[in-house]
Amino acid sequence: MGDIDRPADPAMHDTAAATVRIARRIAEVPAAQWDACARGESGSGRPPNPFVSHAFLSALEDSGSATRDTGWLPQHLLFEDAQGRLLACMPCYLKGHSQGEYVFDHGWAEAYMRAGGDYYPKLQAAVPFSPVPGPRLLVRGGTARIERQALLLEAGRTLTNELDVSSLHITFMSQDEWKLAGELGYLQRTDRQFHWHNAGYETFDDFLGALASRKRKTIRRERRAALDEGIEIEWITGRDITEAHWDAFFAFYMDTGARKWGRPYLTREAFSRLGASMPGELLLVMAKRGGDYIAGALNVIGADTLYGRYWGALESHDFLHFEVCYYQAIDYAIAHGLARVEAGAQGEHKLARGYLPAETYSAHYIADPRLRRAVADYLARERQAVAEDAALLAAESPFRRKPDESPSR
DSSP, rough: OOOOOOOOOSSSSEEESSEEEEEGGGSSSSHHHHHHHHHGGOSSSSSSSSGHHHHHHHHHHHHHHHGGGGEEEEEEEEEEETOOHHHHHEEEESSOOOOOOEEEEEEEHEEEEEEOOOOOOEEESSSSOOOOOOSEEEEETTSHHHHHHHHHHHHHHHHHHTTTSSEEEEEEEEEHHHHHHTTTEEEEEEEEEEEOOOOSSSSHHHHHHHHHHHHHHHHHHHHHTTTTTTEEEEEEGGGGHHHHHHHHHHHHHHHHHHHHSSSSSSHHHHHHHHHEEEEEEEEEEEEEEEEEEEEEEEEEHHHHHHHEEEEEEEOOOTTHIIIIIIIIHHHHHTTTTTTTEEEEEOOOOGGTOOOOOEEEEEEEEESSSSHHHHHHHHHHHHHHHHHHHHHHHHHTTOOOOOOOOOTTO
16 A cells, blocks of 8 residues: 555645645534535535535544545645635545545556556545545535636646645546536546436336336336345334444445455444434335344435445345345335435446436546556547447337337437
8 A cells, every 4th residue: 555644735725815725634624614515506405415515524534434544544625715714625535545436547557557657645536435426526605616616626736746646536526527627637537327317206116117018027026026035124214223223234234345345445433423413314225034134225315316325235135135225215216206316336237127327427637647648548448438338228228118219219
């Protein structure tokens, strides 16, 4: 692991009226100030995207999940006015590895190191361990949004150079931010996820009615099979989530996480902190058999989106993963009028279950011009491949075609 404990310059950009500086812990930033930027133009209430809220990021840092010791040293960029009021910010971390990001740059790292360069440490503007699209350039409502976003992008480039690190990677950003970053010289990358969209359905059967007959029958068969052995499903939200629920869920998370990643990212304390600081945004979908919990999925509830985050199970049952993670999420979204379900990274198997391809966006500043040219060439080819693949996947949509639609549309 690379050296990630270099101090950041506390005042990278000073003018008579404003300062850009670095926070080494999000606890240094008042929650109300950070969330005013995370809310953006929505103005009041909670941030529309809960993953960039002060509560979520604090839970990761304060629980020991995203810290220097785990390779996520906070370097949050703050733009403040002369009175110290936060006008814009960007969650950012200095990293000595590429774990927990879900936008893979291992090949870039290996190529750069073979050429004699040090790829690590690097800067990562992201929500740790969460491949969830959303804003990364957070600007307080009522201010010059694009100008502030541009300032954050320039400050990120300056910080990369001043720390003498290889690169800055802004991942799972919004499309508008991605376009602006490209205009300012950042390299642009695209990828895909699979999202479910609510077309005004009143029931799950309404959704099934929109599918082709074969897909509809398959989903019904999978849902029956998942619950065949007397398995029951519970939705648990808000203050009803107890420490006993977190204990059970953490056992699922550890078992599955150890098999998928080698070492699960979040500590047990992280879940308790999330439950305490943002209970209204959490949904546990738990599967019970014979009175005992055997599997579960943690979802985060946004303004109009349900985000599937972590899943685990202590027993193996056919289609239980699909039921708990995908079908129950759709049920909840329909029941609560949510527009979309985002069920995490990857997974072409989601397509047959009503989740359609959606582009994701990242922007990259590479300090070394040689590596920058090589990565730029690679990304141009990759973007074309991603677009072609998305078109092919869209043609495999499980939804019934209208009479005037051809299979290629």
